[in-house]
Amino acid sequence: MKIAVLGAGGRMGQALTRAVAETPGCTVAGGVEQPGSEFIGKDIGEVAGLEPLGVTITDNPVPLFAEVQAVLDFTSPKATVEFAALSAQARIVHVIGTTGLSDEDVDALKAASRHATIIRAGNMSMGVNLLANLTEKVAKALDESFDIEIVELHHRHKKDAPSGTALMLGEAAAKARGVSLKEKGVFAREGQTGERGEGDIGFSCMRGGDVVGEHKIVFVGPGERIELGHIATDRGIFSRGAVKAALWGFGKPPGLYSMADVLGL
Numbered sequence: 001m002k003i004a005v006l007g008a009g010g011r012m013g014q015a016l017t018r019a020v021a022e023t024p025g026c027t028v029a030g031g032v033e034q035p036g037s038e039f040i041g042k043d044i045g046e047v048a049g050l051e052p053l054g055v056t057i058t059d060n061p062v063p064l065f066a067e068v069q070a071v072l073d074f075t076s077p078k079a080t081v082e083f084a085a086l087s088a089q090a091r092i093v094h095v096i097g098t099t100g101l102s103d104e105d106v107d108a109l110k111a112a113s114r115h116a117t118i119i120r121a122g123n124m125s126m127g128v129n130l131l132a133n134l135t136e137k138v139a140k141a142l143d144e145s146f147d148i149e150i151v152e153l154h155h156r157h158k159k160d161a162p163s164g165t166a167l168m169l170g171e172a173a174a175k176a177r178g179v180s181l182k183e184k185g186v187f188a189r190e191g192q193t194g195e196r197g198e199g200d201i202g203f204s205c206m207r208g209g210d211v212v213g214e215h216k217i218v219f220v221g222p223g224e225r226i227e228l229g230h231i232a233t234d235r236g237i238f239s240r241g242a243v244k245a246a247l248w249g250f251g252k253p254p255g256l257y258s259m260a261d262v263l264g265l
């Protein structure tokens, strides 16, 4: 399977190149960065810390989309929406890990998924997708006397908050309770906030250093507390998940799929 890495020079881009290169049956067929990027014209293997792969990073995605069967996209919301239109034209598999998408961005992806096979998840690791599954089960078992709080910690370069993973966990809890996260999510607290609202789902975000990603979901009840969590120490868990998603999506009809679909959760 010929796969291109979008945002090939980024933290995840480099991890994705390594994951594709180490997967039997997969070839790194190209990489894309923005015009003006320091990575344009460089060998994608060398950028990822491997031996040269004989493939240079380009700022022109159009011919590449015509040549590959899948693209792995961990870039920015704006770029991802533009790339999704190209995936739809080329009718290929588009694996999206980009987080911080607006509702309008998600609508654009839905439109693109009429022709492209899109697999999108705020976290592509097996561990976090299992955690989301467990979160749903625990939230279903507990009543609203248990307050739900989600805490996340990421590296200093992260641009969006709460993380895509925290939102996934919040959505899982909201689904279990039959409520909308838009209505029950509390994303900031400062000053005279008043008492905690019944059924609120709270988010706290920390940023610092080189932390890959840590998440905790806490169910705080009267006299007891349940904590579920996940700690990522290596971006390989996300990149290997993305390659697994690309292989799973190959030959599937166009549509918008999740990592839970890929993992059968």
Ligand SMILES: NC(=O)C1=CN([C@@H]2O[C@H](COP(=O)(O)OP(=O)(O)OC[C@H]3O[C@@H](n4cnc5c(N)ncnc54)[C@H](OP(=O)(O)O)[C@@H]3O)[C@@H](O)[C@H]2O)C=CC1
Residues within 6 Å of the ligand: 006, 007, 008, 009, 010, 011, 012, 013, 032, 033, 034, 037, 074, 075, 076, 079, 096, 097, 098, 099, 100, 121, 122, 123, 124, 125, 164, 238
């Ligand atoms: N779902 C998951 O499992 C995971 C998701 N993520 C998400 O992936 C995204 C990227 O994270 P990370 O790798 O840390 O970020 P980086 O900033 O390190 O990488 C993003 C790369 O995409 C490039 N890029 C931006 N716009 C374009 C464009 N139009 N065309 C081509 N390349 C472009 C950036 O270039 P430039 O620097 O020039 O802007 C950069 O090299 C984030 O949204 C993050 O939250 C991260 C880890 C796991």
Ligand SMILES: O=C(O)C1=N[C@H](C(=O)O)C[C@H](O)C1
Residues within 6 Å of the ligand: 099, 122, 123, 154, 158, 159, 162, 163, 164, 165, 166, 212, 213, 214
């Ligand atoms: O930006 C990151 O680094 C990460 N982003 C994803 C998110 O927003 O949850 C996944 C992971 O936590 C790392």
